[in-house]
Amino acid sequence: MKLSAKTRYAARILLYLANNGFDKPVSSSLIASKTGISSQFIEQILRQLRLAGITGSVRGAKGGHILMRKPEDLTFGCIVRLMEGGIELSGCLEKPGNCSRFDACEVRKAWESLQATLDGVFESITLRDLMHDDRLLL
Numbered sequence: 001m002k003l004s005a006k007t008r009y010a011a012r013i014l015l016y017l018a019n020n021g022f023d024k025p026v027s028s029s030l031i032a033s034k035t036g037i038s039s040q041f042i043e044q045i046l047r048q049l050r051l052a053g054i055t056g057s058v059r060g061a062k063g064g065h066i067l068m069r070k071p072e073d074l075t076f077g078c079i080v081r082l083m084e085g086g087i088e089l090s091g092c093l094e095k096p097g098n099c100s101r102f103d104a105c106e107v108r109k110a111w112e113s114l115q116a117t118l119d120g121v122f123e124s125i126t127l128r129d130l131m132h133d134d135r136l137l138l
Helices: 005-020 028-035 039-051 076-084 108-124 127-132
Strands: 055-058 064-067
Touching: 005 028, 005 039, 005 064, 005 076, 005 127, 028 039, 028 064, 039 055, 039 076, 076 108
Parallel strands: none
Antiparallel strands: 055 064
């Protein structure tokens, strides 16, 4: 299991915007220079984030991108679901009807437990945690 570059970059962009503050729009070119992500890729990611209401844009000479949600309300689970469609350890957990062995599966409970743990961890880490918790930055 590996998260896509798009998801990893979205987290990096959102952290940069959160550290920048809510009242200071940031241009794509500045985000690119500060995060090391290409402007073209940043625009693709920001479009998806904007459509989801996570970021917004301000037009004009001093315009740019801003964070629309509080960092404490934005979990890694939210970012992963938006950019990846979620993380699924086993296809049978999302669509049990596709598995002929679902009811008799000897390992399904383990997959369910692992999935619940993974989901819980992703939901427990917020953008604010990255901004203020040194333990997460090790």
